[in-house]
Structures are given as C-alpha cells and as structure tokens.
Amino acid sequence: MLSLSFSLLLLLNLAAVILAADRFSRGDFPPGFVFGSGTSAYQVEGAADQEGRKPSIWDTFTHEGKVHGDNADITCDQYYKYKEDIQLMVDTGLEAYRFSISWSRLIPNGRGPVNPKGLQYYDNLINELISNGIQPHVTLHHNDLPQALEDEYGGWIDRKIVKDFTAYADVCFGKFGDRVSHWTTVNEANVFVLAGYDGGYLPPQHCSSPFGFNCTRGNSSTEPYLAAHHILLAHASAAVLYKEKYQDKQHGFIGINLFAFWIVPLTNTTEDAIASQRAMDFMIGWYVNPLMYGDYPEVMKRNAGTRLPTFTNLESNQVKGSIDFLGVNHYVTVYVKDDSSKLEMELRNFDADMAVDITLAVTQKDMSSSEVRECTLNCRDASLNQFSITPWGQETQRNSSLEDWPRVKYLHGYIGALLDALRNGSNTRGYFQWSFLDVFEMDGYESGFGLYYVDLDDPDLKRQPKLSARWYKHFLKGEGVSSHGFIELETNLSAHAHHFQ
Ligand SMILES: *[C@@H]1O[C@H](CO)[C@@H](O)[C@H](O)[C@H]1NC(C)=O
Ligand SMILES: *[C@@H]1O[C@H](CO)[C@@H](O)[C@H](O)[C@H]1NC(C)=O
Ligand SMILES: *[C@@H]1O[C@H](CO)[C@@H](O)[C@H](O)[C@H]1NC(C)=O
Ligand SMILES: *[C@@H]1O[C@H](CO)[C@@H](O)[C@H](O)[C@H]1NC(C)=O
Ligand SMILES: *[C@@H]1O[C@H](CO)[C@@H](O)[C@H](O)[C@H]1NC(C)=O
Ligand SMILES: *[C@@H]1O[C@H](CO)[C@@H](O)[C@H](O)[C@H]1NC(C)=O
Secondary structure (H helix, E strand, C coil): CHHHHHHHHHHHHHHHHHCCCCCECHHHCCCCCEEEEECCHHHHCCCCCCCCCCCEHHHHHHHCCCCCCCCCCCCCCHHHHHHHHHHHHHHHCCCEEEEECCHHHHCCCCCCCCCHHHHHHHHHHHHHHHHCCCEEEEEEECCCCEHHHHHHHCHHHCCHHHHHHHHHHHHHHHHHCCCCCEEEEECCHHHHHHHHHCCCCCCCCCCCCCCCCCCCCCCCCCHHHHHHHHHHHHHHHHHHHHHHHHHHHHCCEEEEEEEEEEEEECCCCHHHHHHHHHHHHHHHHHHHHHHHHCCCCHHHHHHHHHHCCCCCHHHHHHHCCCCCEEEEEEEEEEEEEECHHHHHCCCCCHHHHHCEEEEEEECHHHCCHHHHHHHHHHHHHCCCCEEEECCECCCEECCCCCCCHHHHHHHHHHHHHHHHHHHCCCCCCEEEEECCECCCECCECCEECCCEEECCCCCCCCEEECHHHHHHHHHHCCCCECHHHHHHHHHHHHHCHHHCC
16 A cells, blocks of 8 residues: 555656646745635625615525525525634635625615615624735625616616715725725626626626517617626726725725636637637727726727717726726636628627637636636736636535545646746736635526535534635645645545544
C-alpha cells in the first residue's frame, strides 16, 4: 500500500512539471489578490416577508409557481443564521464574502422610507464580517428589483429608475460604505435584461412574440436595449455620487458585473472571425464600450438602429470611466458562426441584430486552462484597473454526495489556470467561488453549487462541508495543493469517513 502510493506520488510529481501550475499555493498569488465566495440576497437570506421586507420581482415570479413551485421564502435562512455562516467562512479561510443587499428589504417600496430592521441587518452582517477579518464585497442589484417599482412604472424600462436607484445606492454608501471595500452596482447586467426583457423567461417576464413565450407585456425588439441603457445610466449616476461624495473618505472601489463566455469562431472563415468579434461587441461591448469610451459599439448602432438609445454628451461623459473594476462571471465557452441572414428579418431582437449562431463548446465541467487564460487575459487588454472573477462553481445534483470530486477538480483547474494567466500578465484581482452555500437556484433546489450542503430536511437547515470546502480551506490556509494532494485528501477523508456525514 505504502509503496504503491509512493510511486503514484512520484508519477504525479513528474506530471506536475509538465502541467503548468498544477502545484501551487496561496502564496503564489500577487499581494492584494483576494479569494472569496459568493451568494445573493434572494437566494440565501430567507425571511422573505419578515421584519418589513416587501417582495421583489423574484418573489412574485416564484409565488406564481414558475420554479416548480419552489421559492426562497426560507431557503438557507441566512437572515437569522449569518453569525453561524460567518464562522463557517472563518473556518474555511475566506478572505472576502460577496453578497447582495435586498433593495426591498432596505427600502421596501423601492423609494422612500428606509426599513430600520433592514438597515440593522446589513449593519450587523457587515460588522460581523469585518470583526472576523473578511472583506465585504457588496452588490446592490442582483436581479431582485422591488416589485413596487415594477408595478409603478415598469422598473428598468423607465428612466425614473435612475433616480430611485441612485437614492438607494446613496443610503447604502452612507450607512455601510465606511466598511465596504467593493461595490458592484448590478449583477450580470447583460443577461439580466436578455432573460427578463427579451426571452421573458425570468423576472420581470417582459417579452413579445415571436421572441418569447406566453408574453403578456413587453417588447423584445426594444426593451432589452432600453433596460440596459437605464442600467448604464443608473450605474453611472451611482458611481459619480460615490466618487464625489464618498470615495475619498471611504477608500472603496465601484464597478459593475457582466456575464461573459469565452468565444471561439466555429470555423476559420473570415465570416466567423468577424461574427465572433460581433458577438463579443454585443455581449460585452454593449456595456464595456460605453463604460470605457462613452458610446455603444459601432456594429450595435448599425444593426439595432433607432431601437438602440443614444447618450447625450453629458451622459456619455458620466458613463465613461465610471468603473474602477469589472466583475466577470465566467462559466462556459461557446462557438460562434456567422448568420447574417438574421439581419433580413423585419422584426428583430438582440439575437437577430447580433446575427450569429451560438453553440455551447465547453461547459464548466470541461473548461480547460486555456479558456480561463484567454478570458482573463482578454479582459486585461481592456486595460481596466481592476477585475475580479466569479466563475460558476461546478454544478452537482444537490442531493448527490458530500464528496464532490468534480467541484474539487474544477476549483483546482480554474485556480491553477488563473495563476498561469496572472503570471502571463492578467490583471485579475480576485476570485469568488459561486456559491458559498447550496442556495436557491434558477431550478429551485435541484442543483447545488455550494461549498457547503444545506440540509433542507433538517429543521435547523444544518450546513455540512463538502469535500470542496475542505480543499478550498486547505488552499486558503496556505498549504500547497497539487494533483497528488487530491489523492492524499481522499485517503485522509476515507480514513475519517465517519466525520463526514
Ligand atoms: C407557456 O404556457 C403553456 C401553457 O400554459 C405552458 O405549457 C408553457 O410551459 C409556457 N411556456 C413558458 C416558456 O413559460
Ligand atoms: C416593438 O417595437 C417595435 C419597434 O418600435 C415595433 O415595430 C413593434 O410593433 C413593437 N412590438 C410590440 C409587440 O409592441
Ligand atoms: C483552417 O485552418 C486549417 C489550419 O490552418 C486549414 O488546414 C484549413 O484548411 C482551414 N480551413 C478553412 C475553412 O479555411
Ligand atoms: C434529498 O434527499 C432527502 C433525503 O433522502 C429527500 O427527503 C429530499 O426530498 C431530497 N431532495 C431533493 C431536492 O431531491
Ligand atoms: C504565456 O504567454 C506566452 C506568450 O504569449 C505563451 O507562449 C505562453 O504559452 C503563455 N503561458 C501560459 C502559461 O499561458
Ligand atoms: C492528511 O493527514 C496527515 C496526517 O494527519 C496530514 O499531515 C496531512 O496534512 C493531511 N493531508 C491533507 C491533504 O489534508
């Protein structure tokens, strides 16, 4: 037994010489680089109708039975269990926690009076993090617009949202900003509007035929562009406020978060190369171009025409340069093929304007280090000051097993590839594993991405560490990790399997 594992160890050490960054440790990352994990308010808090919180568009959606009848009324109950969860974070060695504030908990009607209980909750959460040495990275809008604003004026499709969002952000900066290092205004701003205003399959379920299903309101040709425009203006307005009124005193950073897939042309024809650039301009440039240069990409203006709103000079100057960092949620790689025939359709949506066909090339399961490198290096080329990455963790069936080897391999591969990218010039500043706990997901409680399993059959919603939590802890506490480390970990854990129930 001993000699067998000894030779295996030798072999794997040899392999480590060949595979770049197979063996690495926390200390190999540059100073200031931060490792954390994330959740979002609706997905983790629970206490949905308690202590003054009012519904967001996600409460409405789940209560209409749109997620197999599941909802996040209770979910992980972090609202009441945050202290316990922060102890788990300490135990895991997290350096930062990425979470979001529920707008309708803090300002139940979206505008107007602040809920003192909501204020107290986020104050307590942030204080508890700080006193345990964990940096709070706070998102203001993680898909959960207050229902009151949706009812009143259609939420993000009305310019009134800019003023209401800025007032909400002002409360957050004013009350919590002395302790918050990073503010993200909007999570996955690009896919939020595509799912919610084009396909209409996620809240607030706006769409129009033939682009969405069962549409009762909305316009898939125009509203995604309009909502995105207002997100940019709201982001910029909040960022300008932060920079003018708070940043000097509070020394934090402000940014926005986008969904990004790495794009590979399906063939090496010129058409597909151009189509890949076009897809990048539509998916990423849509936001990054205005944020960097003050205007939408030329190809978007050309293809969407008057359906794409325009910036006044004043707006353009506000939006330009309004991010200190870009948050990137990076999950998968896709192939892109030119489909310019879509431009001949009389009624078009975002997809038709983009005029490509997209097929999944690599799922998160098979992501190779080169895709991680490409994605992080490419974003570096946008010469942003800061950039943090929140890859989707490996998905597993929630009930499968605490021994989540696929997630351990994914973490090892992703973080190793990130190290390669950093050594090659990437300016990535942080890594946040999605998610800290098994939270409410788009499919309810079927899939789990957590480092910790949450037992929904237990009245106390007991948390249990998965193998991935142990791996991450091992890494974060400064011990080297390598492929042979998996073997050792596996041996150690199976020797103590009774601890692992
Ligand atoms: C649309 O409605 C039909 C009938 O109610 C339902 O079967 C279908 O799942 C709905 N589609 C979507 C995308 O919601
Ligand atoms: C959506 O807007 C487009 C462009 O203004 C218009 O042509 C179309 O009729 C609208 N569709 C709906 C369903 O209102
Ligand atoms: C694509 O590139 C490969 C390798 O350079 C070449 O063999 C192939 O003929 C090219 N295909 C097309 C369609 O240009
Ligand atoms: C998970 O397993 C428990 C116990 O076997 C069962 O009661 C529960 O319904 C399962 N949950 C899911 C989401 O499959
Ligand atoms: C780093 O970049 C160089 C030059 O582009 C490339 O040859 C090399 O393969 C890269 N190494 C890694 C580990 O990405
Ligand atoms: C395995 O257990 C040994 C002995 O307790 C310990 O020294 C070692 O660090 C453990 N390895 C891992 C990867 O946890």
